[in-house]
Amino acid sequence: xxxxxxxxxxxxxxxxxxxxxNIIYSRTMENKEIKIYTYYNFLFWHYIVLKMSMKEIxxxxxxxxxxxxxxxxxxxxxxxKLYMNKGWLIHMYIELELSPYEIGEICRVGHVTIHRCLRxxxxxxxxxxxxxxxxxxxxxxxxxxxxxxxxxxxxxxYRESHIGENHPMYGRCGELHPNWKENYxxxxxxxxxxxxxxxxxxxxxxxxxxxxxxxxPKGKRKLDLMNLFHTYLENSLDYYYMCQKCHKxxxxxxxxxxxxxxxxxxxxLIKDLLKLKTxxxxxxxxxxxxxxxx
Ligand SMILES: [Zn+2]
Ligand SMILES: [Zn+2]
Numbered sequence: 001x002x003x004x005x006x007x008x009x010x011x012x013x014x015x016x017x018x019x020x021x022n023i024i025y026s027r028t029m030e031n032k033e034i035k036i037y038t039y040y041n042f043l044f045w046h047y048i049v050l051k052m053s054m055k056e057i058x059x060x061x062x063x064x065x066x067x068x069x070x071x072x073x074x075x076x077x078x079x080x081k082l083y084m085n086k087g088w089l090i091h092m093y094i095e096l097e098l099s100p101y102e103i104g105e106i107c108r109v110g111h112v113t114i115h116r117c118l119r120x121x122x123x124x125x126x127x128x129x130x131x132x133x134x135x136x137x138x139x140x141x142x143x144x145x146x147x148x149x150x151x152x153x154x155x156x157x158y159r160e161s162h163i164g165e166n167h168p169m170y171g172r173c174g175e176l177h178p179n180w181k182e183n184y185x186x187x188x189x190x191x192x193x194x195x196x197x198x199x200x201x202x203x204x205x206x207x208x209x210x211x212x213x214x215x216x217p218k219g220k221r222k223l224d225l226m227n228l229f230h231t232y233l234e235n236s237l238d239y240y241y242m243c244q245k246c247h248k249x250x251x252x253x254x255x256x257x258x259x260x261x262x263x264x265x266x267x268x269l270i271k272d273l274l275k276l277k278t279x280x281x282x283x284x285x286x287x288x289x290x291x292x293x294x
Pocket of ligand 2: 226227230247251
Protein backbone atom coordinates (compact mmCIF):
# COMPACT_ATOMS: atom_id res chain seq x y z
CA UNK A 1 0.00 0.00 0.00
CA UNK A 2 1.34 3.40 -0.98
CA UNK A 3 1.13 6.03 1.70
CA UNK A 4 1.62 9.65 0.65
CA UNK A 5 2.23 12.05 3.47
CA UNK A 6 1.30 15.70 3.18
CA UNK A 7 4.79 16.99 2.57
CA UNK A 8 5.23 14.80 -0.48
CA UNK A 9 1.97 16.04 -1.93
CA UNK A 10 2.84 19.66 -1.16
CA UNK A 11 6.25 19.30 -2.74
CA UNK A 12 4.72 17.79 -5.83
CA UNK A 13 2.10 20.51 -6.14
CA UNK A 14 4.64 23.28 -5.76
CA UNK A 15 6.89 21.53 -8.28
CA UNK A 16 4.08 21.61 -10.81
CA UNK A 17 3.24 25.24 -10.03
CA UNK A 18 6.82 26.40 -10.33
CA UNK A 19 7.53 24.47 -13.49
CA UNK A 20 4.23 24.92 -15.27
CA UNK A 21 5.28 28.21 -16.78
CA ASN A 22 8.82 27.20 -17.54
CA ILE A 23 7.45 24.30 -19.54
CA ILE A 24 5.27 26.66 -21.55
CA TYR A 25 8.18 29.03 -22.18
CA SER A 26 10.60 26.31 -23.23
CA ARG A 27 8.03 24.94 -25.64
CA THR A 28 7.56 28.44 -26.97
CA MET A 29 11.27 28.75 -27.52
CA GLU A 30 11.38 25.45 -29.42
CA ASN A 31 8.42 26.26 -31.58
CA LYS A 32 8.70 29.83 -32.79
CA GLU A 33 5.34 29.53 -34.55
CA ILE A 34 3.46 29.79 -31.27
CA LYS A 35 3.46 33.35 -30.08
CA ILE A 36 2.12 32.78 -26.63
CA TYR A 37 1.95 36.50 -25.85
CA THR A 38 -0.77 36.85 -28.48
CA TYR A 39 -3.13 34.72 -26.36
CA TYR A 40 -5.72 36.32 -24.16
CA ASN A 41 -5.36 33.82 -21.31
CA PHE A 42 -1.59 34.14 -21.16
CA LEU A 43 -1.73 37.93 -21.11
CA PHE A 44 -4.55 38.06 -18.60
CA TRP A 45 -2.76 35.70 -16.22
CA HIS A 46 0.55 37.55 -16.31
CA TYR A 47 -0.65 41.12 -16.54
CA ILE A 48 -3.73 41.09 -14.31
CA VAL A 49 -3.26 38.13 -11.96
CA LEU A 50 0.53 38.12 -11.53
CA LYS A 51 0.66 41.93 -11.95
CA MET A 52 3.77 41.72 -14.11
CA SER A 53 4.76 44.75 -16.15
CA MET A 54 4.62 44.77 -19.94
CA LYS A 55 8.38 44.83 -20.04
CA GLU A 56 8.67 41.81 -17.74
CA ILE A 57 6.15 39.82 -19.75
CA UNK A 58 7.96 40.78 -22.94
CA UNK A 59 11.24 39.58 -21.49
CA UNK A 60 10.04 36.04 -20.82
CA UNK A 61 8.60 35.86 -24.33
CA UNK A 62 11.62 37.33 -26.07
CA UNK A 63 9.78 40.44 -27.30
CA UNK A 64 9.72 44.03 -26.11
CA UNK A 65 7.15 45.72 -23.89
CA UNK A 66 5.60 47.55 -26.84
CA UNK A 67 4.57 44.26 -28.43
CA UNK A 68 2.90 43.20 -25.17
CA UNK A 69 1.17 46.59 -25.04
CA UNK A 70 -0.14 46.04 -28.56
CA UNK A 71 -1.72 42.68 -27.71
CA UNK A 72 -3.11 43.88 -24.38
CA UNK A 73 -4.88 46.53 -26.39
CA UNK A 74 -6.12 44.07 -28.99
CA UNK A 75 -7.62 41.89 -26.24
CA UNK A 76 -8.82 44.95 -24.34
CA UNK A 77 -7.10 43.80 -21.14
CA UNK A 78 -6.94 46.72 -18.72
CA UNK A 79 -5.85 46.92 -15.14
CA UNK A 80 -8.39 48.48 -12.83
CA LYS A 81 -7.39 52.03 -12.10
CA LEU A 82 -7.82 52.31 -8.35
CA TYR A 83 -8.76 55.98 -8.49
CA MET A 84 -11.58 55.14 -10.93
CA ASN A 85 -13.14 53.04 -8.17
CA LYS A 86 -15.53 55.28 -6.27
CA GLY A 87 -15.47 53.19 -3.08
CA TRP A 88 -11.71 53.14 -2.96
CA LEU A 89 -11.49 56.87 -3.60
CA ILE A 90 -14.02 57.63 -0.84
CA HIS A 91 -12.03 55.43 1.53
CA MET A 92 -8.76 57.22 0.77
CA TYR A 93 -10.08 60.76 0.56
CA ILE A 94 -12.91 60.85 3.10
CA GLU A 95 -12.08 58.12 5.62
CA LEU A 96 -8.29 58.23 5.62
CA GLU A 97 -8.27 61.97 4.84
CA LEU A 98 -5.44 61.72 2.35
CA SER A 99 -4.97 64.68 0.05
CA PRO A 100 -5.44 64.33 -3.73
CA TYR A 101 -1.69 64.80 -4.01
CA GLU A 102 -1.02 61.82 -1.71
CA ILE A 103 -3.63 59.65 -3.46
CA GLY A 104 -2.05 60.58 -6.79
CA GLU A 105 1.32 59.38 -5.53
CA ILE A 106 -0.15 55.99 -4.63
CA CYS A 107 -1.69 55.63 -8.12
CA ARG A 108 1.26 57.22 -9.91
CA VAL A 109 -0.93 59.92 -11.45
CA GLY A 110 -1.11 63.65 -10.89
CA HIS A 111 -3.36 65.22 -8.27
CA VAL A 112 -5.31 66.87 -11.11
CA THR A 113 -6.46 63.42 -12.25
CA ILE A 114 -7.59 62.65 -8.69
CA HIS A 115 -9.43 65.99 -8.49
CA ARG A 116 -11.17 65.18 -11.76
CA CYS A 117 -12.33 61.80 -10.41
CA LEU A 118 -13.54 63.32 -7.14
CA ARG A 119 -15.68 65.73 -9.14
CA UNK A 120 -16.85 62.97 -11.48
CA UNK A 121 -18.07 60.85 -8.54
CA UNK A 122 -19.61 63.89 -6.81
CA UNK A 123 -17.36 63.40 -3.79
CA UNK A 124 -17.38 66.74 -1.95
CA UNK A 125 -13.95 68.36 -2.26
CA UNK A 126 -12.54 69.81 0.95
CA UNK A 127 -12.08 73.54 1.13
CA UNK A 128 -8.55 74.79 1.42
CA UNK A 129 -9.01 75.67 5.07
CA UNK A 130 -10.35 72.19 5.87
CA UNK A 131 -7.41 70.65 4.03
CA UNK A 132 -4.99 72.87 5.96
CA UNK A 133 -6.56 71.83 9.26
CA UNK A 134 -6.28 68.15 8.39
CA UNK A 135 -2.63 68.40 7.44
CA UNK A 136 -2.00 70.32 10.66
CA UNK A 137 -3.64 67.53 12.68
CA UNK A 138 -1.47 64.81 11.14
CA UNK A 139 0.35 62.87 13.87
CA UNK A 140 3.79 63.58 12.39
CA UNK A 141 3.16 67.33 12.34
CA UNK A 142 1.63 67.29 15.84
CA UNK A 143 4.66 65.36 17.06
CA UNK A 144 7.03 67.91 15.55
CA UNK A 145 5.23 70.73 17.33
CA UNK A 146 5.02 68.95 20.69
CA UNK A 147 8.67 67.81 20.46
CA UNK A 148 9.70 71.43 20.01
CA UNK A 149 7.60 72.46 23.01
CA UNK A 150 8.93 69.61 25.16
CA UNK A 151 12.51 70.63 24.44
CA UNK A 152 11.84 74.18 25.52
CA UNK A 153 9.83 73.19 28.60
CA UNK A 154 12.42 70.70 29.81
CA UNK A 155 14.65 73.75 30.43
CA UNK A 156 13.57 74.75 33.97
CA UNK A 157 15.00 78.28 33.83
CA TYR A 158 13.20 78.92 30.63
CA ARG A 159 9.99 77.59 32.11
CA GLU A 160 10.33 79.66 35.27
CA SER A 161 10.79 82.84 33.26
CA HIS A 162 7.97 82.15 30.85
CA ILE A 163 5.09 80.98 33.03
CA GLY A 164 2.03 83.18 33.20
CA GLU A 165 2.75 86.73 34.24
CA ASN A 166 6.51 86.13 34.09
CA HIS A 167 6.29 85.75 30.36
CA PRO A 168 7.95 88.82 28.80
CA MET A 169 5.04 89.19 26.44
CA TYR A 170 2.35 88.58 29.08
CA GLY A 171 -0.69 90.57 28.09
CA ARG A 172 1.27 92.48 25.51
CA CYS A 173 -0.39 91.21 22.37
CA GLY A 174 -2.02 93.36 19.74
CA GLU A 175 -1.84 97.03 20.61
CA LEU A 176 0.21 96.36 23.76
CA HIS A 177 2.89 94.62 21.75
CA PRO A 178 6.12 96.69 21.86
CA ASN A 179 6.30 96.66 18.06
CA TRP A 180 2.70 97.64 17.57
CA LYS A 181 2.26 100.61 15.29
CA GLU A 182 -0.89 102.62 15.45
CA ASN A 183 -1.03 103.25 11.73
CA TYR A 184 -1.20 100.32 9.45
CA UNK A 185 0.23 102.50 6.70
CA UNK A 186 3.46 102.95 8.68
CA UNK A 187 4.17 99.22 8.70
CA UNK A 188 6.73 97.63 6.45
CA UNK A 189 5.57 95.54 3.53
CA UNK A 190 6.48 92.27 5.34
CA UNK A 191 4.70 93.19 8.58
CA UNK A 192 1.63 94.25 6.63
CA UNK A 193 1.59 90.83 5.00
CA UNK A 194 2.02 89.09 8.35
CA UNK A 195 -0.81 91.05 9.86
CA UNK A 196 -3.11 90.29 6.92
CA UNK A 197 -2.09 86.65 7.14
CA UNK A 198 -3.16 86.58 10.81
CA UNK A 199 -6.34 88.46 10.04
CA UNK A 200 -7.25 85.87 7.38
CA UNK A 201 -6.45 83.05 9.79
CA UNK A 202 -8.89 84.52 12.28
CA UNK A 203 -11.46 84.40 9.50
CA UNK A 204 -10.57 80.69 8.99
CA UNK A 205 -8.89 81.46 5.68
CA UNK A 206 -5.64 79.51 5.69
CA UNK A 207 -2.80 79.26 3.20
CA UNK A 208 -3.99 76.42 0.93
CA UNK A 209 -2.06 73.28 0.10
CA UNK A 210 -2.66 73.92 -3.58
CA UNK A 211 -2.79 77.02 -5.69
CA UNK A 212 -6.58 77.52 -5.91
CA UNK A 213 -6.20 78.67 -9.53
CA UNK A 214 -3.86 76.17 -11.21
CA UNK A 215 -4.01 73.45 -8.51
CA UNK A 216 -0.21 73.13 -8.31
CA PRO A 217 0.77 71.96 -4.80
CA LYS A 218 2.51 74.57 -2.67
CA GLY A 219 5.64 72.40 -2.49
CA LYS A 220 6.15 72.81 -6.25
CA ARG A 221 5.55 76.54 -6.49
CA LYS A 222 5.89 79.28 -3.95
CA LEU A 223 2.57 80.54 -2.69
CA ASP A 224 2.04 84.30 -2.53
CA LEU A 225 -0.42 86.21 -0.43
CA MET A 226 -1.11 88.75 -3.11
CA ASN A 227 -2.89 92.06 -3.04
CA LEU A 228 -5.33 92.62 -5.90
CA PHE A 229 -4.66 96.32 -6.41
CA HIS A 230 -1.11 96.69 -5.07
CA THR A 231 -2.44 99.24 -2.60
CA TYR A 232 -1.82 96.90 0.38
CA LEU A 233 -4.68 98.34 2.38
CA GLU A 234 -5.84 96.78 5.61
CA ASN A 235 -8.74 95.07 3.88
CA SER A 236 -8.79 91.28 3.95
CA LEU A 237 -11.01 91.26 0.87
CA ASP A 238 -8.09 92.47 -1.24
CA TYR A 239 -5.76 89.58 -0.37
CA TYR A 240 -5.70 86.13 -2.00
CA TYR A 241 -3.40 83.15 -1.87
CA MET A 242 -2.07 82.05 -5.25
CA CYS A 243 1.11 80.58 -6.68
CA GLN A 244 3.78 82.87 -8.08
CA LYS A 245 2.98 81.89 -11.65
CA CYS A 246 -0.72 82.70 -11.35
CA HIS A 247 0.19 85.89 -9.49
CA LYS A 248 2.36 86.89 -12.46
CA UNK A 249 -0.43 86.13 -14.92
CA UNK A 250 -2.77 88.27 -12.83
CA UNK A 251 -0.27 91.15 -12.96
CA UNK A 252 -0.38 91.06 -16.75
CA UNK A 253 -4.17 90.66 -16.89
CA UNK A 254 -4.73 93.56 -14.53
CA UNK A 255 -2.15 95.70 -16.33
CA UNK A 256 -0.04 95.96 -13.16
CA UNK A 257 3.00 94.78 -15.08
CA UNK A 258 3.59 95.57 -18.73
CA UNK A 259 6.56 93.28 -19.27
CA UNK A 260 4.83 90.00 -20.06
CA UNK A 261 3.58 90.52 -23.60
CA UNK A 262 2.20 86.98 -23.99
CA UNK A 263 -0.76 87.70 -21.73
CA UNK A 264 -2.92 90.61 -22.82
CA UNK A 265 -4.44 92.79 -20.16
CA UNK A 266 -8.18 92.82 -19.64
CA UNK A 267 -9.58 96.34 -19.64
CA UNK A 268 -11.54 97.18 -16.49
CA LEU A 269 -10.52 93.99 -14.65
CA ILE A 270 -9.51 96.00 -11.59
CA LYS A 271 -12.74 98.03 -11.75
CA ASP A 272 -14.79 94.85 -12.05
CA LEU A 273 -13.00 93.30 -9.09
CA LEU A 274 -13.57 96.40 -6.99
CA LYS A 275 -17.30 96.22 -7.73
CA LEU A 276 -17.53 92.69 -6.26
CA LYS A 277 -18.09 92.85 -2.53
CA THR A 278 -17.62 89.24 -1.49
CA UNK A 279 -14.59 87.01 -1.43
CA UNK A 280 -16.36 84.20 -3.29
CA UNK A 281 -17.36 86.48 -6.17
CA UNK A 282 -13.87 87.88 -6.49
CA UNK A 283 -12.33 84.42 -6.40
CA UNK A 284 -14.72 83.29 -9.13
CA UNK A 285 -13.76 86.15 -11.41
CA UNK A 286 -10.05 85.57 -10.73
CA UNK A 287 -10.43 81.88 -11.51
CA UNK A 288 -12.26 82.64 -14.73
CA UNK A 289 -9.66 85.05 -16.10
CA UNK A 290 -6.55 83.20 -14.89
CA UNK A 291 -7.68 79.77 -16.13
CA UNK A 292 -8.28 81.28 -19.60
CA UNK A 293 -4.54 81.93 -19.83
CA UNK A 294 -3.57 78.34 -19.06
ZN1 LIG B 1 -1.27 78.84 -9.60
ZN1 LIG C 1 1.15 91.38 -7.01
